[in-house]
Amino acid sequence: KQEVTQIPAALSVPEGENLVLNCSFTDSAIYNLQWFRQDPGKGLTSLLLIQSSQREQTSGRLNASLDKSSGRSTLYIAASQPGDSATYLCAVRGFQKLVFGTGTRLLVSP
Amino acid sequence: DTAVSQTPKYLVTQMGNDKSIKCEQNLGHDTMYWYKQDSKKFLKIMFSYNNKELIINETVPNRFSPKSPDKAHLNLHINSLELGDSAVYFCASSEFKGDRVLSDTQYFGPGTRLTVL
Numbered sequence: 001k002q003e004v005t006q007i008p009a010a011l012s013v014p015e016g017e018n019l020v021l022n023c024s025f026t027d028s029a030i031y032n033l034q035w036f037r038q039d040p041g042k043g044l045t046s047l048l049l050i051q052s053s054q055r056e057q058t059s060g061r062l063n064a065s066l067d068k069s070s071g072r073s074t075l076y077i078a079a080s081q082p083g084d085s086a087t088y089l090c091a092v093r094g095f096q097k098l099v100f101g102t103g104t105r106l107l108v109s110p
Numbered sequence: 111d112t113a114v115s116q117t118p119k120y121l122v123t124q125m126g127n128d129k130s131i132k133c134e135q136n137l138g139h140d141t142m143y144w145y146k147q148d149s150k151k152f153l154k155i156m157f158s159y160n161n162k163e164l165i166i167n168e169t170v171p172n173r174f175s176p177k178s179p180d181k182a183h184l185n186l187h188i189n190s191l192e193l194g195d196s197a198v199y200f201c202a203s204s205e206f207k208g209d210r211v212l213s214d215t216q217y218f219g220p221g222t223r224l225t226v227l
Contacts, residue, residue, distance in 0.1 A: 043218035
C-alpha cells in the first residue's frame, strides 16, 4: 500500500528566502508525481507533474525533482513571496489512482 | 469559464438525510474523480470514473453512490448521512486512461463543504 509523507508539516519563512519542501513515498512503482497548491477554502491547483522517467520539472520559480528509486521528491521555491503562502501537497500516481501526502503548510511573511 | 464546477459550495443538513453533490467538467476529459478531505486536511480518493464506467471504489460505504450520466458529469449521492460524513468533497478530472498516461494533470473543482448536524 502506497504511503506518502511530507516534511515539514508546517514552515514559516521571511519573504525572499529559497526553500525546499520534501515528499517521500513507499512504493516506487509510480507513473508520475504531482505537486499541488491549496489555498484556504479553495480547491487544488496543479503546479508540476513529473513523469516517472523524468528527474525534474521547472515552472517559473518552482523546481520539482524526483528520485524514484529512493522514493523522494523535493519542491524548490526560489525567492519566496507572501503570495506563495498556501498548503503544498504532493501526490503519486500508481495504477489507477493518485495517493496524496499529508501536506506542508507554508507561510511567507513580508 | 470554470473548468471543473461543483454545486453546492456549502451543504448543511441533518443526520439521516439524503443529499447530492453535482460535478461538471468542460475540459473534455475522460476520467473524473471524487475525493474526500477530512478535518485534518488529508485528501483521499473515493471514486474514479472513466468514460462513465466505475474504475475505482475505495472501500467507501455503500451509502455513497456516484452516478455518471455522461463523461462530463459525475454526481455524488449520499444516503442516510452520518456525522462522520462531514468533510470537504472535491471533484476532479484528468485525461488518464487506465494504464495509458495521456496528460494526467488533475483539475480540481472548488469543493463542497458538507456539514452534518
